[in-house]
Amino acid sequence: MTPSALSTAIRACLRDAVAAGDLAVSVPEEIRVERPRQREHGDWATNVALQLAKAAGRPPREVAELLAARLGEVPGVKSVDVAGPGFVNITLDAAAAGELARDIVEAGSGFGRTQGGAGQRVNLEFVSANPTGPLHLGGTRWAAVGDSLARIIAATGADVTREYYFNDHGAQIDRFARSLLARARGQEAPEDGYGGQYIADIAARVIADAAAAGEPDPLGLPEAEAQEVFRARGVDLMFDEIKTSLHDFGVDFDVYFHENDVHTSGAVDRAVTRLRELGHIDDADGAVWLRSTALGDDKDRVIIKSDGEAAYFAGDLAYYLDKRERGFDRVVIMLGADHHGYVGRMMAMCAAFGDTPRENLEILIGQMVNLVRDGQPVRMAKRAGTIVTMEDLVDAVGVDAARYALARSSVDSTIDIDLDLLVKRSNDNPVYYVQYAHARISGIVRNAGAAGVAMADAFDPALLDDDTEAVLLAALGEFPRVIAQAAELREPHRVARYLEELAGRFHKWYDTCRVTPRGEDPVTDTHRTRLWLAEATRTVLGNGLDLLGVSAPERM
RNA sequence: GCGCUCGUAGCUCAACGGAUAGAGCAUUUGACUACGGAUCAAAAGGUUGGGGGUUCGAAUCCCUCCGAGCGCACCA
Numbered sequence: 001m002t003p004s005a006l007s008t009a010i011r012a013c014l015r016d017a018v019a020a021g022d023l024a025v026s027v028p029e030e031i032r033v034e035r036p037r038q039r040e041h042g043d044w045a046t047n048v049a050l051q052l053a054k055a056a057g058r059p060p061r062e063v064a065e066l067l068a069a070r071l072g073e074v075p076g077v078k079s080v081d082v083a084g085p086g087f088v089n090i091t092l093d094a095a096a097a098g099e100l101a102r103d104i105v106e107a108g109s110g111f112g113r114t115q116g117g118a119g120q121r122v123n124l125e126f127v128s129a130n131p132t133g134p135l136h137l138g139g140t141r142w143a144a145v146g147d148s149l150a151r152i153i154a155a156t157g158a159d160v161t162r163e164y165y166f167n168d169h170g171a172q173i174d175r176f177a178r179s180l181l182a183r184a185r186g187q188e189a190p191e192d193g194y195g196g197q198y199i200a201d202i203a204a205r206v207i208a209d210a211a212a213a214g215e216p217d218p219l220g221l222p223e224a225e226a227q228e229v230f231r232a233r234g235v236d237l238m239f240d241e242i243k244t245s246l247h248d249f250g251v252d253f254d255v256y257f258h259e260n261d262v263h264t265s266g267a268v269d270r271a272v273t274r275l276r277e278l279g280h281i282d283d284a285d286g287a288v289w290l291r292s293t294a295l296g297d298d299k300d301r302v303i304i305k306s307d308g309e310a311a312y313f314a315g316d317l318a319y320y321l322d323k324r325e326r327g328f329d330r331v332v333i334m335l336g337a338d339h340h341g342y343v344g345r346m347m348a349m350c351a352a353f354g355d356t357p358r359e360n361l362e363i364l365i366g367q368m369v370n371l372v373r374d375g376q377p378v379r380m381a382k383r384a385g386t387i388v389t390m391e392d393l394v395d396a397v398g399v400d401a402a403r404y405a406l407a408r409s410s411v412d413s414t415i416d417i418d419l420d421l422l423v424k425r426s427n428d429n430p431v432y433y434v435q436y437a438h439a440r441i442s443g444i445v446r447n448a449g450a451a452g453v454a455m456a457d458a459f460d461p462a463l464l465d466d467d468t469e470a471v472l473l474a475a476l477g478e479f480p481r482v483i484a485q486a487a488e489l490r491e492p493h494r495v496a497r498y499l500e501e502l503a504g505r506f507h508k509w510y511d512t513c514r515v516t517p518r519g520e521d522p523v524t525d526t527h528r529t530r531l532w533l534a535e536a537t538r539t540v541l542g543n544g545l546d547l548l549g550v551s552a553p554e555r556m
Numbered sequence: 557g558c559g560c561u562c563g564u565a566g567c568u569c570a571a572c573g574g575a576u577a578g579a580g581c582a583u584u585u586g587a588c589u590a591c592g593g594a595u596c597a598a599a600a601g602g603u604u605g606g607g608g609g610u611u612c613g614a615a616u617c618c619c620u621c622c623g624a625g626c627g628c629a630c631c632a
Contacts, residue, residue, distance in 0.1 A: 037577095054612090315632095415568080415569080416567095430580060430581095433594075497570060500580080511596045555592090
């Protein structure tokens with residue numbers, strides 16, 4: 001019996017109680033069924049009695065008793081207990097619980113997918129790092145978390161587009177170009193420019209590419225033209241490098257949106273016109289302003305500067321409108337904590353367009369990644385060239401370990417990465433624990449074939465009566481809800497944490513229950529049925545790892 | 557000064573407002589005739605930064621103080 005089936009049964013019991021006049025409350029639409037922390041409390045528990053007690057005007061325990069009496073009659077329910085202030089603890093028949101193993105195997109890669117997000121069109125923007133240098137650890141975190149989140153939201157039936165806002169317009173790109181040019185001439189990076197080996201590499205490639213194409217040496221051009229060559233070619237090379245790094249990291253975007261486009265296409269003008277019609281524009285001091293204070297922002301924002309140039313924020317306006325016009329009803333943007341100051345104006349903009357903040361536009365703020373060496377924080381600086389890049393991290397621990405380590409923590413917490421420690425003791429990463437469980441089951445399945453244990457010969461869920469099996473089955477049954485919750489809360493780390501727990505349940509079960517007979521012992525239906533459970537576990541581990549963009553190895 | 561985010565075991569981190577706050581690493585002790593020991597069993601480790609409040613119940617919500625990070629441009 002699945003948690004959702006149990007939840008439905010509980011609702012039916014409560015309605016019966018109301019119909020019989022035993023209880024005077026309105027039955028909630030959704031009843032939470034959760035796994036108790038303590039195993040002794042049964043397979044599942046609900047606190048619905050505690051929640052209904054006040055409305056019913058009865059002590060919680062009395063409501064719980066009413067529910068327990070009816071629930072005990074439901075087929076598949078073995079026993080029901082009332083505990084503590086009014087929790088209802090439920091234990092299922094082994095057979096009813098064990099059916100889940102077959103359901104999972106039959107659902108295969110589809111197990112865990114739901115339809116709660118069906119019909120939603122979600123645009124998820126993440127990374128969006130400027131093409132002035134390679135991706136650093138912060139961008140790497142958003143790549144891992146954002147891509148996983150995209151997979152998770154898609155698993156709830158929503159249509160998800162991954163998008164990268166490519167900032168190829170403005171002053172920092174000019175600084176990047178000047179830095180390249182300076183390096184190509186053998187000079188120091190400008191005061192406000194960028195340093196590091198990659199600048200030298202790219203500068204050299206710009207010159208080499210020009211020579212290969214039979215173009216004049218950029219260094220021989222007049223200053224402005226030379227800088228333009230280094231700007232255009234340098235940005236392209238840098239961006240290709242970023243794309244390649246992301247691809248190697250298992251992250252591919254559906255749309256790379258160029259900031260330049262909103263400025264050249266007239267999109268900014270259209271957005272301003274629209275806002276003017278809606279009455280949110282002020283003209284003052286020769287500039288055009290969004291009157292965002294009226295919509296909750298700290299201060300009004302300049303859109304068009306008094307020199308006639310569009311402010312950076314103008315691009316945001318046009319870009320948001322563009323996403324909405326492309327049909328996305330949910331625009332989600334992941335930003336680092338250093339950009340949290342944008343939230344106010346972005347939400348005000350959303351409201352100005354007549355949309356609903358936090359519904360049509362969501363901004364997820366993630367905390368920073370600190371680089372640590374010998375227990376001491378190391379500051380990363382592009383100019384000094386002391387950045388640790390995505391490729392450094394991947395070189396140190398590999399894609400799987402890197403993605404997992406970054407995705408298993410809530411983005412609300414800053415995380416510390418000690419590269420030296422990771423290289424030395426890469427087995428610290430819990431990803432190996434989860435992957436090992438998957439590989440171990442794969443080994444079992446290989447051995448089972450050789451030992452003559454075949455799933456096709458039998459499936460008798462009542463034989464899954466060991467305590468470790470009840471615990472494992474309960475964990476397996478939670479998978480769809482874990483995904484749904486991770487999607488709803490935008491918290492991919494829940495999937496990782498769940499997998500660690502599931503792997504733990506599996507390892508404990510493995511220690512207690514054999515799938516293939518020992519020595520010359522005969523093959524029984526118990527072995528065959530356990531093979532179903534092993535396969536079900538492997539399915540869920542594999543599906544879960546896939547949501548994190550981590551491989552599920554058959555051997556390690 | 558104002559604002560946002562955060563403060564949980566020695567370390568890195570979990571915990572829809574729920575029961576005795578949990579894992580991993582590190583430490584200590586067991587299980588190697590092992591379906592893969594990258595495992596399992598057990599011990600130890602906490603006033604959830606301090607103090608108030610809300611309620612059947614608070615790490616979680618509210619107030620306040622302390623501490624940390626990050627923001628507060630007609631820069632991008």
